Amino acid sequence: MAPMVNPKAGDAPGGNRDRMMAAAQAGDADVYRALLAELAPWLRRYYLRRLPPAMTEDAVQDVLLAVHEKRHTYDPTRPFGPWLAAIARYKWIDRLRSLKSEPTEPLDENIGVPDHEEAVVTGSTFHQLLAELKAPQAEAIRLVKLEGYSVEEASSATGQSISLIKVNIHRGLMRLASIIRKAGDVH
Amino acid sequence: MCTESLIERLSRDLRPVRPRSILREAALLLLLGVVEVAAFLSMGFMRPDMPAAMEAPSFWWKLTSLGLIAVLGAGVAILSIDPVRSPRRGLRRILGCIAAIFASGWIIDAAQGGLENLLIRLNWTQGLQCVWKMVALSIPPAIALGLVIRHGAPTDRGGTALAAGLSSAAWGAFVFVFACPSDDPLYIAVWYTVGCTIVTVVGRAILLRLSRW
Numbered sequence: 001m002a003p004m005v006n007p008k009a010g011d012a013p014g015g016n017r018d019r020m021m022a023a024a025q026a027g028d029a030d031v032y033r034a035l036l037a038e039l040a041p042w043l044r045r046y047y048l049r050r051l052p053p054a055m056t057e058d059a060v061q062d063v064l065l066a067v068h069e070k071r072h073t074y075d076p077t078r079p080f081g082p083w084l085a086a087i088a089r090y091k092w093i094d095r096l097r098s099l100k101s102e103p104t105e106p107l108d109e110n111i112g113v114p115d116h117e118e119a120v121v122t123g124s125t126f127h128q129l130l131a132e133l134k135a136p137q138a139e140a141i142r143l144v145k146l147e148g149y150s151v152e153e154a155s156s157a158t159g160q161s162i163s164l165i166k167v168n169i170h171r172g173l174m175r176l177a178s179i180i181r182k183a184g185d186v187h
Numbered sequence: 188m189c190t191e192s193l194i195e196r197l198s199r200d201l202r203p204v205r206p207r208s209i210l211r212e213a214a215l216l217l218l219l220g221v222v223e224v225a226a227f228l229s230m231g232f233m234r235p236d237m238p239a240a241m242e243a244p245s246f247w248w249k250l251t252s253l254g255l256i257a258v259l260g261a262g263v264a265i266l267s268i269d270p271v272r273s274p275r276r277g278l279r280r281i282l283g284c285i286a287a288i289f290a291s292g293w294i295i296d297a298a299q300g301g302l303e304n305l306l307i308r309l310n311w312t313q314g315l316q317c318v319w320k321m322v323a324l325s326i327p328p329a330i331a332l333g334l335v336i337r338h339g340a341p342t343d344r345g346g347t348a349l350a351a352g353l354s355s356a357a358w359g360a361f362v363f364v365f366a367c368p369s370d371d372p373l374y375i376a377v378w379y380t381v382g383c384t385i386v387t388v389v390g391r392a393i394l395l396r397l398s399r400w
Contacts, residue, residue, distance in 0.1 A: 027203035036194040061193050066400065068197045070340035072204040073269060086270035090342035181343070 022076035137172030253361035260354025268339025274346035314378040321382035325359025352390030356383035
């Protein structure tokens, strides 16, 4: 069976992460701490391009926990980068799926935060992926899952019925997960 | 919890781990297979006409076919719990293998002549007994593969669960071959398909939940 991730993915300049991970498997806590500290910024950049910003840190921590729990599945004779990238990608798809079941809290209209999310999301891989969906699906996901509108508000704004908004979110997220799975890693 | 605290906690609690070994996992599954066949036969389930049955091509057809699917399915499941490997190509090979099995069964059946007395040949009361025995025999491998999957990190959980479900189904049917009183390819094609489909569908659904990480 062929590897399903880009072999370059997850590598850092000057990194000797293969050896660091092997040392971590042997129980070297200091090396392990250094390795995880190196991984966190890479994972943060990875998810900033692929998920709504509010979900980034949770996803980073999720991967660090997965690396910890599944560290015995790393084969020290193979490069560490693709192994990490495969886990990051799996958790990315998992996050997208979880969006379906997460309740969406409408935002308080008076909340005082600078409006930079649109700019961040516009340039992201996630936004590019939304373009692969049918327009009503992308619109429903964008309004409810990214911008925090309620299903009822999204229904009024788009003219879709409430049931259709829910169906479009469900089908759209399923389609996104399928696109990512088939396409391999997205850069 | 902030990410730095998490890193601190994870590294503080670090314990050495033994990297997983595909050969070790495969050997354990093989051992389970040998134990299950031995236990099944020692309980007196072996068909009484075994020497005569071994003369029939259909006996070897079902034994090798099911053994092949069980081995392929377990192999795909074990390999695909590595995060960087997908089970899809292996699953396609298994499906090709199943198609070849049906085609060769049809040839064996055609050689025996006609489809008369269809209901008699299908013998549904005996067929249902076969199905439940196959299902029961597939439970140990399904549990073993479930444990292997829980221990691993499959990134295509649906594919891995399907491969494990297929393997468990074929494994149970393989063991049952030693007791199955029928060598009629039509009977085997129908009732083994029913049994294997039940185990594959239910097994996939359960193993998919177990494989979440």
